Amino acid sequence: MSFYQPNETHDPNLKSWLESANDPNTDFPLQNLPVCKFIHQGNTKIGIAIGDFVLDFEPYYNMFVAERFEEKSLALAASHKVRKKLIEDFSINASSSLKNLISEHLLIPMNSCRFVLPFEIGDYTDFYCSIFHATNVGMMLRPENPLFPNYKWLPVGYHGRASSVVISGTKIKRPKGQRRIENGNIPVFEPCKNLDYEVEVGFFISKGNELGKPVSIQEAEDYIFGLCLVNDWSARDIQAWEYQPLGPFLAKSFATSISPFIVTMEALAPFRVPAFERPEGDPKPLEYLYDETNQKYGGIDLNLEVYIQTQKMREEGFEPYLLSRSNMKDLYWTIGQMVAHHTSNGCNLRVGDLIATGTVSGRNKNERGCLLELTWRGSEPIELPTGEIRRFLEDGDEIIMKGYCEREGFRRIGFGECRGLILPADQFN
Ligand code: CA
Numbered sequence: 001m002s003f004y005q006p007n008e009t010h011d012p013n014l015k016s017w018l019e020s021a022n023d024p025n026t027d028f029p030l031q032n033l034p035v036c037k038f039i040h041q042g043n044t045k046i047g048i049a050i051g052d053f054v055l056d057f058e059p060y061y062n063m064f065v066a067e068r069f070e071e072k073s074l075a076l077a078a079s080h081k082v083r084k085k086l087i088e089d090f091s092i093n094a095s096s097s098l099k100n101l102i103s104e105h106l107l108i109p110m111n112s113c114r115f116v117l118p119f120e121i122g123d124y125t126d127f128y129c130s131i132f133h134a135t136n137v138g139m140m141l142r143p144e145n146p147l148f149p150n151y152k153w154l155p156v157g158y159h160g161r162a163s164s165v166v167i168s169g170t171k172i173k174r175p176k177g178q179r180r181i182e183n184g185n186i187p188v189f190e191p192c193k194n195l196d197y198e199v200e201v202g203f204f205i206s207k208g209n210e211l212g213k214p215v216s217i218q219e220a221e222d223y224i225f226g227l228c229l230v231n232d233w234s235a236r237d238i239q240a241w242e243y244q245p246l247g248p249f250l251a252k253s254f255a256t257s258i259s260p261f262i263v264t265m266e267a268l269a270p271f272r273v274p275a276f277e278r279p280e281g282d283p284k285p286l287e288y289l290y291d292e293t294n295q296k297y298g299g300i301d302l303n304l305e306v307y308i309q310t311q312k313m314r315e316e317g318f319e320p321y322l323l324s325r326s327n328m329k330d331l332y333w334t335i336g337q338m339v340a341h342h343t344s345n346g347c348n349l350r351v352g353d354l355i356a357t358g359t360v361s362g363r364n365k366n367e368r369g370c371l372l373e374l375t376w377r378g379s380e381p382i383e384l385p386t387g388e389i390r391r392f393l394e395d396g397d398e399i400i401m402k403g404y405c406e407r408e409g410f411r412r413i414g415f416g417e418c419r420g421l422i423l424p425a426d427q428f429n
Pocket of ligand 1: 126127198200232358359
């Protein structure tokens with residue numbers, strides 16, 4: 001089965017004895033149940049987010065589900081079997097003894113959990129799937145011909161750096177690097193001046209393919225575990241100097257932040273939408289990237305928001321300021337097409353590989369997913385409520401990304417947050 005269809009676990013009327021799971025504003029109602037890893041009292045644990053709490057998965061499973069020995073993995077925590085059982089055990093109809101047992105022994109307040117990366121990430125690939133982002137960036141460099149001729153034929157991507165993927169909340173040190181100076185012949189090596197974020201969606205690979213055996217577009221979603229939020233921090237001045245001819249390198253590899261929760265493909269079932277509707281005149285994808293079912297369900301209606309909070313805003317009590325709102329459904333390529341293309345040459349993906357979509361931007365100005373686009377390379381600065389001006393990020397700025405899915409007739413589910421605060425170049429965290 002490639003695409004989940006909504007089932008009884010998506011029933012919008014499900015109610016829990018855990019009050020915070022019923023809060024209309026929670027990201028984590030019973031219909032969501034994203035998985036994560038966290039450290040509690042020195043132990044690394046698998047968790048499932050429910051309301052304001054994280055369920056300690058392993059003892060829960062041993063007590064209530066296990067019939068025989070099974071490895072307690074994230075995949076098991078994300079399985080349909082566990083999802084169904086959790087909805088039963090957290091239902092308002094559960095017995096009070098069950099409820100007491102779970103709430104006294106297995107629920108940990110989310111704000112006391114220290115989240116860690118859900119997988120040991122072997123490889124990280126970053127795509128470039130928003131045609132709006134690619135067009136905007138292209139226009140700054142080649143106004144007459146913003147998109148390269150390959151763009152509508154294949155999902156463009158590059159191999160990112162897995163070792164510097166960090167969990168939300170990790171502070172980000174401003175990188176140093178080489179930058180060309182106006183009218184100068186010799187580049188300088190200095191702290192980055194044009195530090196930026198990129199709002200993206202990431203997905204984890206749930207099973208590997210053998211080297212030399214491509215994954216077909218029809219099977220592609222079977223290899224995807226679930227989604228998280230990604231901030232692909234970018235040093236624009238370093239990037240501009242180093243990227244030719246092999247693409248981004250040190251401008252990206254200093255840090256990539258991800259949100260701690262993986263929202264499963266099953267939880268996302270009600271929010272599947274058709275693949276991006278290609279405008280008249282755009283080519284139909286080649287056969288290995290084209291499938292009717294993928295065209296019908298391959299998109300995901302996921303709203304993304306980016307906020308900034310500067311040091312001054314924190315000191316003066318200003319709430320984070322909304323920079324952009326965009327939606328994953330506006331991506332030119334589907335996640336299934338990304339997997340099919342990535343493996344089309346026989347390249348093997350492995351469990352825990354992280355793949356990101358590229359900056360998610362939309363048609364409108366308020367849907368631009370990075371400062372490079374929002375400020376048009378610094379030429380249209382943003383004014384914040386404190387009167388501060390931003391072209392690119394300053395030390396002390398915090399970027400907060402949020403994501404949520406909503407659709408009439410279904411419960412809203414959220415992704416939590418992906419946060420990162422910028423430290424000065426010479427300070428270590
Ligand atoms: Ca990127």
